[in-house]
Amino acid sequence: MDKYQIALLANVRKQLQEWTDQNEEIPHEEVYRFLHSISGTSATIGLNYLGDRSRELMEAVEKNQKKTWDYAELNTFLLDIIKICYQDEIQSAEDINKPIEISEQTANVLLVDDDLSMLMYLKEQFEKQGWYVLATASKEKAITAFYELKPDCFVVDVHMKDCTGFDILSFLRDKTKQLFVPIVMMSVDNQRETRLKAFKLGADDFFVKPLDMEESLLRIGHHIERKQMFNSYLMFDELTGAYNRTYLKEIYSQQLSSYDRLKDPFCLAILDLDFFKRINDRYGHLMGDRVLQAFVEYMKHEIRPTDHIFRYGGEEFILLLPKTNIKEAETVLNRLLDSFVKKVFTHQSTSFYCSFSGGVVEVHNTEWPLEKALHQADEALYIAKESGRQKIVASSESKLVKKRTLRMAIIDDDSIIRTMLKELLSKIDVGDRYEVKIEVFKDGIEFFESQWIHSSDQYFVILDGMMPKMDGLEVLQKLRQNKRHDQYTVIMLTSRNSEQDIQRALELGADDYMTKPFKLMELEARVRHLMKKVK
Structure with a gap:
């Protein structure tokens, strides 16, 4: 970009900032002159896309004939211009009009390395392959992320400051076998003993640093392909032995066909283990795994041979009850609940109990897709959890569901960036369970006050790293010191050359980070992935 293009974009940004800061209505003629000036200059100095878009907006202004523009309304109207002029914050103007495609099939890669330069470089290279990457330098964060992310590939460095990759692998050894997660270990140490130890602990591949990046990406890609192919053939959840959610679609379709022939209704229930996160936090993930396994074993023993139990995700399960009406299903589920809460779990010298909540719906219509049945049962489950948990609610009781509130905060000292990010978050579908409230804050002080x-x-927080009064790291530290810190999911925005800030953000518990300039559609993808953590 030459000096004339830089000067034009700087002038446009200055005008946009002035309008936003003055918070007053802008005359129609002023908006027209602004666009006219951009359209004429842009084409002359080679910013053709900016010139074309300015002309289109100028024509829209001519037709509109508004006398004045509210500054917030104008920001929305000029959003494409804003995005182009903030390319140092938001990457690549050419990407602006590309459709955002977020797929459930996107590969998840967990990357662990305490060399921040290497961590950032590999994260960037992996993301260019279209993979979702969660990068961390912490053993604890890596273990937690492994359970939450369920990665398609786990890439970990052997030698790190506070622990080794072998320590992490030893801890997760049984878990990685159950989930068939490909493990790639990296090291500058190419000694035979190091390689053998990696493979004995379950590594599937071993990369020697410095990496041949083209070869490394191909090998990781092959591991991911095999993992995803393996998943597509599975009927059962590897950890619990329950059927998996892929098989749910097939069985549900069979039940609809059976209803079409015999007119016998069937029921679908969503069951959620109560306060399961507390079990993981207090007794560890391995104990949490044992509770999940015990729950499925208990259910298989207690339900009929014709019933089906599926693991839907995390601590949520689906129960399909053929030839069962809603009253019968409520009776069965309450019996299962009353018996399960008496089951004693033991961890070392401590004993504890576990309960579940359930929402159930009766299906008596061949036009009901699986998504509708799940939605109805999920609404009933929400009522059960909101009214004290450890209970079963039928969907007929859940017609007046009060949605849970999800608060999304944008903390950034640049008002234009705040406008763009608010626009982005407002378009993200978080499902029917939540009512979303979005607020913007110019700094951390305003946020905490x-x-x-x-x-x-x-709370879901997008947090800028560099702010004048209280920088993003201070905000993050204060959030994590809060006794309610688990309420906050945080994405940190950092500059590309601030390695120390990234390291500190990861140490303080940022759930993810993005370096500027970033793509809006990539930020949206990361928000969607992290939203899966919010329950």
Whole structure:
């Protein structure tokens, strides 16, 4: 980009910032002159896309004939211009009009290395392959992420400052076998003993640093392909032995066909183990795994041979009850609940109990897709959890569902960036369970002084790293010191050359980070992935 293009974009940004900061209505003629000036200059100095878009907006202004523009309304109208002029924050103007495609088939890669330069470089290279990458330098964060992300490939460095990749692998050894997760270990140490130890601990591949990146990407790609192919052939969840959600579609379709022939209704229930995160936090993930396994074993023993139990995700399960009406299903589920809560779990010298909540729906219509039945049962489950848990609710009781609130905060000192990010978050579909409230804050002080943050709701925070009064790291540290820190999911925005900030953000518990300039559609993808953690 030459000096004339840089100067034009700087002038446009200056005008946009002035309009936003003055918070007053802008005359129609002023908006027209602004666009006219951009359209004429842009084409002359080679910014053709900016010139074309400015002309289109100028024609829209001519037709509109508004006398004045509210600054927020104008920001929305000029969003494409804003995106182009903030390319140092938001990457690549050519990507602006590309459709955003977020697929459930996107490969998840967990990357662990305490060399921040290497971590950032590999994360960037992996993301260019279209993979979702969660990068961390912490053993604890890596273990937690492994359970939450369920990666398609796990890439870990052997030698790190506070622990070794072998330590992490030893801890996760049984888990990686159950989930058939390909493991790639990396090291500058190419000694035979190091390689043998890696393979004995379950590594599937071993990369020697410095890496041949083209070869490394191909090998990781092959591991991911085999993992995804393996998943597609599975009927059962590897950990619990319950059927998996892929097989749910087939069985549900069979039940609809059976209803079409015999007119016998069937029921679908969603069951959620109560306060399961507390079990993981207090007794560890391995104990949490044993609870999940025991729950499925218990259910298989207690239900009929014709019933089906599926693991839907995390601690959520689906129960399909053929030839069962809603009253019969409620009776069965309450019997299962009453018996399960008496089951004693033991960890070392401590004993504890576990319960579940359930939402159930009766299906008596061949036009009901699986998604509708799940939605109805999920609404009933929400009522059960909101009214004290450890209970079963039928969907007929859940017609007036009060949605849970999800609060999304954008903390950035640049008002234009705040506008763009608010626009982005407002378009993300978070499902029917949540009512989304989005607020923007110019700095951390304003955020913490706001009454908006004093609630028991879940929070999703996009946090700029560099701010004048209280920088992003200070905000993150204060959030994680809060006794309610689990309520907050945080994405940190950092500059590309701030290695120390990235390291500190990861140490302080940022759930993810993105370096500027970034693509809006990549940020959206990361928000969607992290939203899976919010329950």
